[in-house]
Every structure is written in structure tokens, then in C-alpha cells.
Amino acid sequence: MTPNEIETQSFTIxxxxxxxxxxxxxxxxxxxxxxxxxxxxxxxxxxxxxxxAISKGIQAISExxxxxxxxxxxxxxxxxAGLVRFGCSITCLIQDSQVCQLAHNAGSTRAAAAVDAALxxxxxxxxxxxxxxxxxxxxxxxxxxxxxxxxxxxxxPVGFVNAAESKAYLLNMDYxxxxxxxxxxxxxxxxxxxxxxxxxxxxxxxxx
Numbered sequence: 001m002t003p004n005e006i007e008t009q010s011f012t013i014x015x016x017x018x019x020x021x022x023x024x025x026x027x028x029x030x031x032x033x034x035x036x037x038x039x040x041x042x043x044x045x046x047x048x049x050x051x052x053a054i055s056k057g058i059q060a061i062s063e064x065x066x067x068x069x070x071x072x073x074x075x076x077x078x079x080x081a082g083l084v085r086f087g088c089s090i091t092c093l094i095q096d097s098q099v100c101q102l103a104h105n106a107g108s109t110r111a112a113a114a115v116d117a118a119l120x121x122x123x124x125x126x127x128x129x130x131x132x133x134x135x136x137x138x139x140x141x142x143x144x145x146x147x148x149x150x151x152x153x154x155x156x157p158v159g160f161v162n163a164a165e166s167k168a169y170l171l172n173m174d175y176x177x178x179x180x181x182x183x184x185x186x187x188x189x190x191x192x193x194x195x196x197x198x199x200x201x202x203x204x205x206x207x208x
Contacts, residue, residue, distance in 0.1 A: 007036075010036055011032060011036065014032055014035050014036060015032070017041065018032075018035070018041065018044060021044060023044075026054050026200055027049055027054065029196050029199065029200055030047075030049075030054070030178065030193055030196040030197070030200075031043055031044060031047055032196075033192045033193070033195060033196040034047065034189050034192050034193065034196075036192070037188050037189055037191075037192040038184075038186070038188070038189055038192075040184065042182075042184065043180060043184075043189075046180040046181045046182050046184065047178070047179075047180045048171050048177075048178070048179050048180060048181065049178055050174075050175065050176045050177045050178070052176045053152055053176045053177055053178050054178075054197070054200065056151040056152045056176040057126060057151065057152040057176075057178075057197040057200075057201075058197060058200055058201045058204060059151060060088075060124060060125055060126050060150075060151040060152060061083070061086050061088055061126070061197060061198060061201040062086060062201050062205060063086075063124070064086050064087035064088050065088060065123075065124045065125040065126065065151065066088065066089045066090075066091055066121040066122065066125035066126075067083075067088055067089065067090045067091070067125060067126045067128060067194060068090075068091045068092070068093075068118045068121065068122060068125060068126070068127050068128065068150075069090065069091070069092045069128045069129075069130070069187075069190075069191075070092070070094065070111050070114065070128065070129045070130060070131055070132045070135040070136075070157075070187075071092065071094055071111075071130060071131045071132070071187050072092050072094060072095070073130070073131070073187035073188070073191075074092070074128050074130040074131065074187035074188075074190050074191050075090050075091075075092040075191075076191075077187060077188050077190075077191030077192070077195075078090055078128075078191045078194050078195060078198075079195045079198060082195065082198040082199065082202065083198055085202075086198075086201070089121070091118065091121060092114075093114040093117045093118055094110050094111060094114050095110075096114070096117060098117065099113045099114045099117050100113075102116070102117065108134070108138075109132065109134040109135075111131070111132030111134050111135035111138075112132075112134040112135055112137070112138040114135065115127075115135050115138040115139050115142065115148070116138070116142070119142070119147065119148060122148055122149070122150050123149050123150075124149065124150070124151050125150050125151060126150060126151060126152045126153075126154060126194065126197075127139055127148075127150045127152075127153050127154070128154045128190050128191070128193075128194060129153070129154065129155050129156065129157050129190065130154075130156050130157065130158070130185060130186055130187035130188070130189060130190030130191065131157055131158060131159075131186065131187050131190075132157055133157045133159065133161065133162035133163050133165070133166040134162070135157070136153075136155050136157055136166040136167070136169075136170060137162065137166050137169065139153065140166070140169050140170055140173065143173070143175060144173075151176065152176045152177065152178070153170060153175065153176065153177040153178075153179075154177070154178050154179070154190050154193050154194065155167050155170045155177055155178070155179040156178075156179060156180060156185035156186065156189050156190040156193070157185050158183065158184060158185035158186040158189075159183060159185075160183060163183050163185065164181070164182050164183050167179045167180065167181065167182075167185075168181070178193055
């Protein structure tokens, strides 16, 4: 089987096993890809979409805005080929020397310091958190202070310490986000959301 055939069959299996649901067609494209990446149907119960999340994500991509990730794993999971036509940059500052120094001086994590370092390119873009709750907590803080204005936050950190809590804080905000309740998440799942948004953007622009 070719890669395309495997993917098509995988999505068919997901549709069959998922059964009926209340997601919109665009929401389902995203949830479907999250399940495809993780083989975890729990996302059907836990994923949360802000009403403006998908439209803001599509707008950011179509306008060539920056996509910032909390880890290089999330960055490497994003299909860069699909973003070429839009001119979006994909940035991860977790290993930047200045970020490392800032984190050391402040006694914080590199993931949190990287959020501050990304402020100059964050405006109107998409911030993707798939691993570090400290990054999401810092981003929420800066948004509340009106210092950070990404168009969309993809908040899917995974783990046992502050992962569920940081997502709960995000979901309590009236801010465009795609997230989930609970501990599950991860860089690959977060990247899959971006990839689904890229496909949605491409499809919508092609149909015009």
C-alpha cells in the first residue's frame, strides 16, 4: 500500500469506529487527525474548540503569520510543505542561547522563557504547546496582560504536573484556542492540529 492509501484507509477506519458525533465538518477534520496521530478516541470526549478557533487559525495561515512551537518535536511534526504556499514561518526557541540564559537568570524553564522571546513574531500567529505546561501558563499570563496577541493558541501539553491545570486555565479564557481536558496531549498531537488547519486552509482557498 502507498502512504496515501494507508492514510485513506486509516481515516475510513476512524470514521467507522467513531460513529455519530456532534462536531462540525471542520472540527471533525481536526479531531480525526488527532485520533489518527494518537490512536486515541478519547479526544472525541475531551477536545475543546473556542467558537472562533478554526476561523482564526485559517486566517493566520492564509496571511502567512508565524507558527511558534514549544518544542522541536512539535516543529518537526508540522508539514512544512503544506505551508510553503502561504509563507508561514515555523519557529521554536527552546534551544536559543539567549532563551537558555534568560531561563537561568530568572530561575524559570526554557519553555516559559521562549514565550517571552517569541513576542516580536507572535502577533496574529499561532502558538503551539504540546509538551510544556510552563509555556502555556506563561502565554496565558502574557495574554491576560495584553502583551501577547496570537490569533490562536493550540494548548495540548501532556503530563502529570500542571498539564491538565494549564489547559483548564486556557479553556476558562474567552480566547481562540484548541485544547482538551485532562492530562493527555503531546507534541505530535499538537502538530497534527496544525496540519489539519493547513489542509482546511488549502481546501477553502482552492474552492474560491
